[in-house]
Amino acid sequence: MKILVADDENIQRLLIVKFLKELGYEVVECADGIEAREIMQSEDSPKLIVLDWLMPGISGVELCRNARKTIKDRYMYIILLTSKDNPEDLIEGMESGADDYIRKPFNKQELGVRLRAGKRIVELNEELLHTQNTLRENNTSLSNKNEELAKLNNDLQNAMNEIKELKGLLPICANCKKIRTDNEHPKDQKSWTNIESYIRERSDADFTHTMCPECQKELYPAFFEKNK
Numbered sequence: 349m350k351i352l353v354a355d356d357e358n359i360q361r362l363l364i365v366k367f368l369k370e371l372g373y374e375v376v377e378c379a380d381g382i383e384a385r386e387i388m389q390s391e392d393s394p395k396l397i398v399l400d401w402l403m404p405g406i407s408g409v410e411l412c413r414n415a416r417k418t419i420k421d422r423y424m425y426i427i428l429l430t431s432k433d434n435p436e437d438l439i440e441g442m443e444s445g446a447d448d449y450i451r452k453p454f455n456k457q458e459l460g461v462r463l464r465a466g467k468r469i470v471e472l473n474e475e476l477l478h479t480q481n482t483l484r485e486n487n488t489s490l491s492n493k494n495e496e497l498a499k500l501n502n503d504l505q506n507a508m509n510e511i512k513e514l515k516g517l518l519p520i521c522a523n524c525k526k527i528r529t530d531n532e533h534p535k536d537q538k539s540w541t542n543i544e545s546y547i548r549e550r551s552d553a554d555f556t557h558t559m560c561p562e563c564q565k566e567l568y569p570a571f572f573e574k575n576k
Contacts, residue, residue, distance in 0.1 A: 349467055350374045350394040354384035354411075355429060356403045360452070364398065364429075367456055371463070381406025388415055388424065395422060395470045396463060401430035401441065409444045416445035423473040425466035429454065 351373045355361040358379070365375045376394055378384050382405035387393055397415075399408035406414075408428050415424055428441045428449040441449055447469070448462050519528035526540040548554060565572040 349396060349470070350376060351396040351398065351463070352384065352387055352394040353377045353398045354379070354381065354387075354403060354408070355398075355400040356380055357400070360454075364454065364459070367459070368463075371460060373463075380404040381408070381411055384411055385414060389419065393422075393424070395424050396466050397424050397426040398459075398463075399426060399428055399446075401428050401432060409441055409446075412441070412445035422477075423470060425470050427459075427462060427466065 351368055353361055353364050353368065353375060354377070355364065356379045361377060361379065365377050368375050373396070374394075376387060378387060381403040384399065384403070385406055388397065388411065399411055401408045408430075412426055412428070415426065425448075426446045428446045429452060430437070430441065430449060431452040432438065432441075433451060438449060447466060450459055450462060520526070520543070521528075521540065526542050527546045528540050529546065559567075561572070564575075
């Protein structure tokens with residue numbers, strides 16, 4: 349895991365960096381608060397941070413406050429490195445947003461244990477974010493499926509309504525065989541349509557035209573006798 353070490357005391361920073369590399373960490377280092385802030389705000393910033401309390405440019409406490417206010421898309425586990433031992437100072441450091449602190453001069457075993465705890469918290473937080481993103485994606489997919497089902501249900505309802513229209517009692521003219529489609533205006537000729545148009549508009553049926561034997565015999569007797 350990548351870790352940032354920001355400390356303006358060169359010898360101490362080099363000792364920390366050497367120790368962390370021995371533990372297998374990928375270390376990014378800097379010597380002032382301004383550079384540390386730039387690294388922390390970058391997209392691929394380390395998620396484990398060791399900050400010296402007092403540094404040129406921006407102090408470690410101010411960096412903690414800035415990170416908690418501005419960096420919302422990922423969690424950083426921040427350890428303050430300090431020679432301060434006044435309880436009020438330590439409370440101030442923790443309230444600024446630090447997760448832990450270590451007194452100078454640092455103890456290797458203590459630093460290693462605290463970083464292992466921080467690494468575990470970062471990993472658990474990443475697992476939580478991954479789970480949340482998966483749930484969000486699943487919810488979006490479920491919402492899309494619900495919309496598809498609603499559309500299919502609506503199409504089915506429309507089809508059922510069309511079937512009901514075709515099955516119901518239809519007012520039909522005894523002479524011309526047109527069907528009345530508007531029962532509120534039965535005397536309006538626009539309320540009447542021929543049976544072919546009525547069925548074609550309400551189903552997938554289409555028509556071809558021919559002539560039944562009775563009509564052939566009545567209208568075209570010679571043709572009927574020839575082809576019967």
